[in-house]
Each structure stands twice: as C-alpha cells, then as structure tokens.
Amino acid sequence: xxxxxxxxxxxxxxxxxxxxxxxxxxxxxxxxxxxxxxxxxxxxxxxxxxxxxxxxxxxxxxxxxxxxxxxxxxxxxxxxxxxxxxxxxxxxxxxxxxxxxxxxxxxxxxxxxxxxxxxxxxxxxxxxxxxxxxxxxxxxxxxxxxxxxxxxxxxxxxxxxxxxxxxxxxxxxxxxxxxxxxxxxxxxxxxxxxxxxxxxxxxxxxxxxxxxxxxxxxxxxxxxxxxxxxxxxxxxxxxxxxxxxxxxxxxxxxxxxxxxxxxxxxxxxxxxxxxxxxxxxxxxxxxxxxxxxxxxxxxxxxxxxxxxxxxxxxxxxxxxxxxxxxxxxxxxxxxxxxxxxxxxxxxxxxxxxxxxxxxxxxxxxxxxxxxxxxxxxxxxx
Amino acid sequence: xxxxxxxxxxxxxxxxxxxxxxxxxxxxxxxxxxxxxxxxxxxxxxxxxxxxxxxxxxxxxxxxxxxxxxxxxxxxxxxxxxxxxxxxxxxxxxxxxxxxxxxxxxxxxxxxxxxxxxxxxxxxxxxxxxxxxxx
Numbered sequence: 001x002x003x004x005x006x007x008x009x010x011x012x013x014x015x016x017x018x019x020x021x022x023x024x025x026x027x028x029x030x031x032x033x034x035x036x037x038x039x040x041x042x043x044x045x046x047x048x049x050x051x052x053x054x055x056x057x058x059x060x061x062x063x064x065x066x067x068x069x070x071x072x073x074x075x076x077x078x079x080x081x082x083x084x085x086x087x088x089x090x091x092x093x094x095x096x097x098x099x100x101x102x103x104x105x106x107x108x109x110x111x112x113x114x115x116x117x118x119x120x121x122x123x124x125x126x127x128x129x130x131x132x133x134x135x136x137x138x139x140x141x142x143x144x145x146x147x148x149x150x151x152x153x154x155x156x157x158x159x160x161x162x163x164x165x166x167x168x169x170x171x172x173x174x175x176x177x178x179x180x181x182x183x184x185x186x187x188x189x190x191x192x193x194x195x196x197x198x199x200x201x202x203x204x205x206x207x208x209x210x211x212x213x214x215x216x217x218x219x220x221x222x223x224x225x226x227x228x229x230x231x232x233x234x235x236x237x238x239x240x241x242x243x244x245x246x247x248x249x250x251x252x253x254x255x256x257x258x259x260x261x262x263x264x265x266x267x268x269x270x271x272x273x274x275x276x277x278x279x280x281x282x283x284x285x286x287x288x289x290x291x292x293x294x295x296x297x298x299x300x301x302x303x304x305x306x307x308x309x310x311x312x313x314x315x316x317x318x319x320x321x322x323x324x325x326x327x328x329x330x331x332x333x334x335x336x337x338x339x340x341x342x343x344x345x346x347x348x349x350x351x352x353x354x355x356x357x358x359x360x361x362x363x364x365x366x367x368x369x370x371x372x373x374x375x376x377x378x379x380x381x
Numbered sequence: 382x383x384x385x386x387x388x389x390x391x392x393x394x395x396x397x398x399x400x401x402x403x404x405x406x407x408x409x410x411x412x413x414x415x416x417x418x419x420x421x422x423x424x425x426x427x428x429x430x431x432x433x434x435x436x437x438x439x440x441x442x443x444x445x446x447x448x449x450x451x452x453x454x455x456x457x458x459x460x461x462x463x464x465x466x467x468x469x470x471x472x473x474x475x476x477x478x479x480x481x482x483x484x485x486x487x488x489x490x491x492x493x494x495x496x497x498x499x500x501x502x503x504x505x506x507x508x509x510x511x512x513x514x515x516x
Binding site: 111114116117123124125126127128129130131132133136139140141143144147188189190191192193237244245246247248249250 | 412414415416422423440441442443444445446447448449450452453454455464466467468470474475476477478480491501502503
C-alpha cells in the first residue's frame with residue numbers, strides 16, 4: 001500500500017471581493033502555508049497548482065523564488081485544487097520529491113459564469129435560447145431529487161442558514177452576517193426551487209498546502225495531519241451534468257459517489273468513521289444531494305437530519321463548518337484546497353469559534369464540478 | 382412502442398423538414414440520444430439516425446427567472462420574460478432538454494405529458510393535447 005503523505009502546512013486568504021489580483025492572493029496563501037509548516041520556499045521540491053480564470057500557477061515562482069523546482073499547472077475546473085493535491089500526493093509517493101506544494105487560486109468577475117456553447121460542443125442555439133446558465137442545472141437536479149425523496153424547500157433554506165451562521169464564525173469567510181431561513185426563502189427565485197441566498201457567488205481567494213513524506217514531516221514545525229486518501233474521478237455514462245442536451249433514461253450514476261467510494265476504499269475506512277466533513281455546496285441542493293452521494297446518509301434522510309441539527313458544528317456529522325461555498329464564495333481553483341484547509345484546522349483543534357467539539361480525529365472533503373468531475377480526500381490526525 | 386424508431390437515410394444532422402425529433406441510436410448499446418450525435422456516447426461506435434416520436438413526460442424542470450447574459454442570449458423583441466425549461470423523458474427512454482411552452486408557470490408538474498418538437502432553436506415542449514397522450 002502507498003506510503004503516508006502528511007499535510008504539514010495549510011494557508012488561505014480571505015475569500016470574497018479583493019483589490020489584489022489572483023496571483024497575489026496565491027502568493028499570500030503559499031506564504032501562509034509555508035509559515036504554518038515552519039519551512040521556506042527553498043525547501044519545496046515540487047509544486048502543482050492552478051486557477052480557472054486568474055492566470056498560470058507556475059508564474060508564481062517570480063514572486064516566491066526562482067529555485068528551479070518543477071511546477072506543473074493544473075486546470076481542471078472545480079477539481080483544480082483536488083487534482084493539484086492528488087498530483088502532489090503522487091509526487092511524494094513516487095519519490096519524486098519529499099516536500100511538495102499544492103496551490104489553488106482564482107478571481108472571477110461579478111455575476112454568474114458565462115460559458116460559451118462552442119466550448120461545450122453545443123450548438124449556438126443553446127446560448128441564444130438561454131440554456132447556457134449553470135444555475136438551471138442545479139435547480140433541475142434538486143427539483144427531481146426533492147420529488148423522488150421528499151426534500152422540502154425549508155430544508156434547502158436551513159442548509160443556507162447554517163452556511164451563513166458558520167461563515168460568521170470564520171474570519172476569512174465572505175458572507176459573515178446571519179440570514180434566517182425565512183429571509184432565504186423570500187430572497188427571490190433564481191432557478192426554481194433555488195432562491196438567491198441559496199447560491200454561492202463567484203469570487204476571489206486562494207488556498208495552499210505543504211505536503212511532506214513522513215521523513216520530511218519530522219523536520220517541520222507544524223502539527224501534521226495525515227492525508228489517508230485523495231481520489232479524482234470523471235463521470236461515467238448515465239450521469240446528469242450541466243449543459244447536457246440529453247441525459248440517458250434510468251437510474252443516474254454519480255461521479256461524486258464514485259470518487260468518494262474510491263477515497264474511502266483507499267483510506268480503508270467508511271463514511272461512518274468521519275467526524276467532520278466538507279461537501280461541495282454550490283447551492284443548498286448540492287449539499288443535500290452530496291450527503292447521500294458521498295455515503296453519509298440514505299436518499300431522503302437529509303430532511304430529518306438537517307431539521308434535527310445533525311449537520312451543525314455540534315451535531316452528529318458537522319458539514320461545511322467554515323460556511324462552505326455559500327458563505328465563502330466560489331473562486332473555482334481555490335475551493336477544493338479551502339475545504340482541506342478547514343479540515344486540517346478542525347483536526348488540529350485550531351478552528352477557533354467554529355471548532356467541532358470532542359476532538360475530531362477524521363475528516364472528509366468533496367468537490368464536484370462541471371463537466372462531471374469530483375475529487376475527495378480522507379484525512380486523520 | 383413499435384415503430385418509435387424510424388431509420389433515416391439522411392445525415393442525422395442535416396436539416397430536414399418532417400415530423401418527429403431527429404435523434405440517433407447505437408445498435409450495439411441500444412442507447413438513444415437526441416439531438417443526434419455521430420458516435421454513441423457510451424461505446425464510441427457509430428450511431429444510426431433515428432426519428433423519435435417526441436411524446437413523453439416531464440422528468441424535471443426549472444424556471445429561468447432573470448435574463449441570461451447577452452450575448453450569447455438573444456433577448457426576444459418584446460423583452461425578457463421568465464421561461465421554463467426542463468428534461469422531457471421520451472417514450473424511447475432518453476431525457477431531452479427543452480424549453481417548456483406553458484401558459485402558466487404555476488401549472489408545471491413532474492410527470493405531466495408533453496410533446497417535444499424541433500425547430501430552428503433548441504427543442505421545445507408543450508403540454509400534450511388529450512388526443513396525443515399515451516401514444
């Protein structure tokens with residue numbers, strides 16, 4: 001079996017709107033991660049990173065130092081951070097390097113993303129007729145799920161209410177003011193059944209991790225967290241993805257189900273062993289569905305679990321303790337590593353006001369993105 | 382559903398006047414897709430052109446409540462009005478994305494019978510008239 005990989009340093013910037021450019025944010029996150037590990041850039045032997053919309057990661061060496069290290073650009077949509085992390089893990093396991101950086105950053109303009117039909121292999125009519133809108137997909141996926149599994153709009157509101165509450169406990173979060181479930185339900189429909197305050201917004205931010213072999217970790221100052229598994233998968237036939245002119249009949253497959261199962265198998269553990277988790281919450285419905293797709297509950301159980309507070313910081317399965325994408329916004333390249341940053345803080349007992357009680361020992365992260373890609377990790381202290 | 386799939390001699394993407402939706406079907410996988418594709422998305426093998434009847438039921442839906450970014454969106458001459466869209470599960474099994482032409486957005490229900498037609502733009506679906514249901 002593969003050798004352990006340890007996360008010795010984790011850093012992030014505040015997320016939201018920023019005067020700084022995406023690359024400046026990335027440098028700040030890298031330096032924070034290096035400081036956290038108690039090491040220097042010159043000790044890093046390989047780096048992997050990327051952004052969707054804010055430039056090339058390998059150009060960061062001009063600011064970090066021209067040490068000659070191999071630096072690979074990753075561009076993998078919402079899985080950019082996760083793919084950078086997997087690449088870093090493989091670099092350590094293969095013996096290529098013993099101290100490796102993973103960095104993700106982004107900076108998006110205001111408003112919804114504006115993809116072009118030709119980039120997705122679609123006819124121009126999908127754009128001109130108004131079907132190139134990502135929020136439509138999120139609305140349609142949860143609409144069907146609610147129909148099949150008895151999830152109510154109030155549950156969607158409770159997910160967002162929790163996100164804003166947890167964001168208020170997270171100094172680096174973007175949305176830090178509380179918003180009630182009633183306000184969320186009344187905030188105006190965007191893509192039925194999802195309202196404005198149920199969605200995350202594209203924004204700016206960066207996150208970085210310093211990963212080490214066990215030998216190198218012993219020379220670092222930071223409290224290490226073990227990365228027990230990191231898995232990336234792309235969709236199989238039969239999944240429901242954004243910008244699909246058609247989808248096959250029959251039961252849906254799920255790339256999140258595939259990636260999470262692969263991560264749990266690699267870690268030799270299961271969802272029942274996880275003390276705290278981060279699940280992609282592009283909007284409220286995504287968090288609800290990803291709870292089941294990642295194996296944390298049966299379809300439909302979310303209605304009762306969420307109402308009972310099970311996913312709150314003090315609950316049985318705390319989900320998105322930093323407010324997730326809803327409270328932090330979505331800088332695409334950074335989100336996956338922000339999730340890991342948060343689990344690292346929780347497992348080290350350094351999450352401040354949002355610390356999960358009872359000294360959590362195991363954590364899980366999950367990102368999902370277009371066009372059907374998912375990256376999951378299992379971590380333990 | 383005998384006769385639902387009618388082979389066509391023309392290129393699946395060629396504009397051809399006629400009834401039904403132009404889709405394609407893989408003889409190996411029995412996977413039917415619509416709009417037509419040259420290759421089977423499951424096995425990569427060649428796909429044959431097929432005409433689909435266009436009757437089905439609503440599988441899921443949403444409403445586009447704000448005007449999409451323009452371009453690429455072409456704002457209608459009378460200005461933007463919220464419109465419904467969804468996936469219609471056709472008798473042939475495939476679920477096709479379509480704009481829903483309904484009189485009242487409050488009347489949309491999963492499972493409602495719809496008829497899908499293809500024109501210049503994306504497929505469009507309207508509530509099936511009583512005579513069309515169950516065909």
